[in-house]
Amino acid sequence: MSSKILMVCLGNICRSPLAEGIMRAKLSKDFIVDSAGTGGWHAGELPDKRSISTAKNRGLDITSQRARQFKISDFNTFDYIYVMDNSNYKDVMALAPNEEVKSKVKLILNELFPNENVDVPDPYYGGQDGFENVFNMLNEACDVIAGKLKR
Numbered sequence: 210m211s212s213k214i215l216m217v218c219l220g221n222i223c224r225s226p227l228a229e230g231i232m233r234a235k236l237s238k239d240f241i242v243d244s245a246g247t248g249g250w251h252a253g254e255l256p257d258k259r260s261i262s263t264a265k266n267r268g269l270d271i272t273s274q275r276a277r278q279f280k281i282s283d284f285n286t287f288d289y290i291y292v293m294d295n296s297n298y299k300d301v302m303a304l305a306p307n308e309e310v311k312s313k314v315k316l317i318l319n320e321l322f323p324n325e326n327v328d329v330p331d332p333y334y335g336g337q338d339g340f341e342n343v344f345n346m347l348n349e350a351c352d353v354i355a356g357k358l359k360r
């Protein structure tokens with residue numbers, strides 16, 4: 210059975226657009242992959258130029274993505290909600306309407322480092338290096354997720 214996966218960060222312009230693009234490239238078209246930000250300041254915008262170029266260098270085009278804010282109905286729409294850092298986790302969990310949907314929310318790097326609660330660092334205020342680092346982390350985590358979903 211296919212699944213619906215949502216990637217969540219703060220602005221939905223740096224990390225989660227990369228996570229969405231990477232995850233989608235590893236799964237068949239039967240899966241639905243989307244991303245959102247806990248904040249709405251960048252709604253409607255393209256991914257950050259540095260995310261676009263990092264993805265492009267690795268063969269992924271993420272320019273059809275537009276930022277949007279996470280909404281309560283996402284808890285019902287999606288089967289898995291992967292958040293990028295502990296702050297996103299806290300913000301998303303605070304919006305959860307019931308206990309059942311809370312179990313859908315996971316820190317994405319716990320797929321690589323179980324129970325360690327490691328953040329995908331926010332690359333917004335850094336240079337291109339930070340984006341390459343984020344891409345590599347997300348690529349490994351999405352390999353693990355894709356492996357589980359295809360089983």
Ligand code: 4NP
Pocket residue numbers: 218219220221222223224225246250331332333
């Ligand atoms: P993201 O990065 O959460 O990975 O999209 C950020 C983008 C923008 C801002 C913060 C983080 N901002 O404060 O505008």
